Each structure stands twice: as structure tokens, then as C-alpha cells.
Amino acid sequence: MSEMAPLDGMPPMDSAHELGELEVGTVVTERDVTLTRDSLVRYAGASGDFNPIHYRDDVAAAVGLPGVLAHGMLTMGAAVQPVVDWAGPSRILDYQVRFTRPVVVDPETGAQLHVVATVGRVDEASARIDLTVTVDGKTVLGKAQVVVATGR
Amino acid sequence: MPVNPELQGRQYPPTAPYLVGREKVREFARAVQATHPEHLDVEAARAAGHADVIAPPTFPIVIQELTLRQLLDDETAGVDFTRVVHGDQRFTAIRPIVAGDELTAQLTVTSVKSLGGNDMVTSESVITDAHGEHVVTATSTLVVRGEA
Numbered sequence: 001m002s003e004m005a006p007l008d009g010m011p012p013m014d015s016a017h018e019l020g021e022l023e024v025g026t027v028v029t030e031r032d033v034t035l036t037r038d039s040l041v042r043y044a045g046a047s048g049d050f051n052p053i054h055y056r057d058d059v060a061a062a063v064g065l066p067g068v069l070a071h072g073m074l075t076m077g078a079a080v081q082p083v084v085d086w087a088g089p090s091r092i093l094d095y096q097v098r099f100t101r102p103v104v105v106d107p108e109t110g111a112q113l114h115v116v117a118t119v120g121r122v123d124e125a126s127a128r129i130d131l132t133v134t135v136d137g138k139t140v141l142g143k144a145q146v147v148v149a150t151g152r
Numbered sequence: 153m154p155v156n157p158e159l160q161g162r163q164y165p166p167t168a169p170y171l172v173g174r175e176k177v178r179e180f181a182r183a184v185q186a187t188h189p190e191h192l193d194v195e196a197a198r199a200a201g202h203a204d205v206i207a208p209p210t211f212p213i214v215i216q217e218l219t220l221r222q223l224l225d226d227e228t229a230g231v232d233f234t235r236v237v238h239g240d241q242r243f244t245a246i247r248p249i250v251a252g253d254e255l256t257a258q259l260t261v262t263s264v265k266s267l268g269g270n271d272m273v274t275s276e277s278v279i280t281d282a283h284g285e286h287v288v289t290a291t292s293t294l295v296v297r298g299e300a
Binding site: 073 | 291
């Protein structure tokens with residue numbers, strides 16, 4: 001087999017599928033995302049960001065952090081995935097976040113992100129999807145907004 | 153050393169071409185827990201009209217990072233890496249990045265502000281393909297903590 005099968009039995013999604021009529025306030029998708037220390041090592045390798053605060057407890061402690069932190073860009077990258085799956089990756093026009101609270105990743109239990117994606121604004125050919133991203137009920141990303149194309 | 157107040161408007165030379173590899177796209181996609189087949193499966197990507205697998209929305213950080221390195225390595229800029237915290241990040245896409253793209257990026261410092269003892273340095277990295285076509289703009293605000 002030369003190509004990888006889609007993961008987790010996810011049905012292949014057609015980017016040209018209709019998103020339907022969107023209404024402000026509607027939750028379009030929601031997901032829990034678990035980040036473990038393994039996730040951080042994997043992201044370090046994939047992104048090239050080898051800052052040791054993302055994998056060494058001693059370094060994190062030495063610079064006064066409460067623990068090893070997830071890369072902000074990993075949190076940003078993982079948090080948008082429910083919207084990518086819902087809309088299709090070609091529809092993502094713009095994505096922004098503010099890093100408001102560090103995500104501490106416990107060596108045993110990791111950290112669980114809860115992502116809720118809500119329609120924030122509807123324009124003629126696009127919609128703004130607002131992400132609420134929390135860990136233990138506390139928001140970790142501010143102004144997390146994804147603009148998706150809604151036309152065919 | 154504080155951030156150079158004359159940094160606003162400074163532009164760095166375009167980075168050397170970065171060839172986006174198919175396996176790099178898949179590796180990055182797995183790292184951000186992307187599951188959409190267009191990131192992983194060439195046939196699915198082609199069926200959707202792309203030449204090859206497409207990169208996740210935050211993949212441009214890999215190319216943008218090359219430009220941020222120019223800024224951090226510029227001693228006259230005064231952006232001290234050891235005091236930098238990533239404040240905001242934004243990607244504005246013209247089209248998705250596709251495996252096989254050869255991309256260069258050019259950074260311009262768009263704003264330098266002081267707020268509560270910290271300096272906020274905002275830069276835009278314009279990423280273009282081998283034909284000179286604009287693919288995506290990556291915008292970062294770095295917060296440089298004031299010296300205690």
C-alpha cells in the first residue's frame with residue numbers, strides 16, 4: 001500500500017460539501033484534544049522548535065514555570081482541527097489566536113484541551129468561527145478566530 | 153538592551169527557498185493531530201483538486217520561523233530571545249500550502265509598541281511560491297518582557 005488510509009476510520013470529507021445555512025451562535029463542532037509529553041516531543045521534531053521548556057522539567061522549573069508547557073503553536077495547531085474536519089482544509093482562509101494562558105502538560109496525565117467552535121459572524125462568502133479553548137475550565141487561547149469560506 | 157524604537161518598518165532579505173516535502177507535511181499533520189485525509193492521503197488531496205497533500209493551517213510557522221530567526225539574530229534590533237514570549241499569531245491564506253511548493257518568506261516589522269513595561273513587536277512574513285505568487289501571510293506579535 002503506497003498511500004496511508006485515512007486515520008481512525010474518518011469518512012473522507014469533500015471540501016466542496018455544503019456547510020449549510022450558518023447562524024450566529026450555533027456550535028458547529030466540539031472536541032476534546034489530549035496533549036501528552038509524547039505530543040510535545042513529536043511537535044518539537046515536526047516544527048523544529050526544540051526549546052527545552054517543552055520537554056525538560058528541570059529547565060521549566062529553573063525559569064520559574066509551573067511545569068513543562070505545550071508549545072503555543074501546538075495548542076493553536078491542534079485547536080483548529082475540529083474546524084478543519086468540519087469545513088474541509090481548503091476552506092480555511094484566516095486563523096488567529098492570542099496566547100493568554102500557558103498549558104502545563106503533566107508527565108503522567110498530560111493536558112486535555114476542550115475545543116468548542118461557534119459561529120461568530122456570517123458574511124456573504126465567509127463565516128467567522130470562534131473557538132473557545134479551555135483546560136480544566138480555564139481559557140488558554142484568546143480571540144481564537146477562524147475565517148472559513150462558505151461559497152462553493 | 154531594549155528593543156530598537158527605529159525597528160518599525162525594517163525589512164529583512166527573503167529567505168532561501170524551502171521545499172515542502174510530502175513526508176514533512178504528514179509529519180507536521182500528525183504532530184497537530186490533524187486527521188483530515190487531504191493532509192495525509194495523496195489520492196484524497198488529488199480528488200479535492202490539489203497536486204499533492206496540503207499542509208495544515210499552522211504549517212506556515214515552519215517557514216515563518218526562518219524569518220523570525222533573522223529578526224532575533226539581528227543584534228541592532230534589540231529583541232532579546234531569552235525575554236521573548238509569543239503573544240499573538242495569525243495566518244492569512246491565499247491558498248493552502250501543497251507538498252512540492254518551493255517557498256520563500258520576507259519579514260517586515262509592522263509595529264513596535266511599549267505597553268506596561270513590555271515591548272510588543274509585530275511582524276508580517278509574506279510567504280511566496282517559486283512563481284512569486286503570494287501563498288500566505290504569517291503575522292506574529294512577540295512580547296519582549298521588560299528587564300526587572
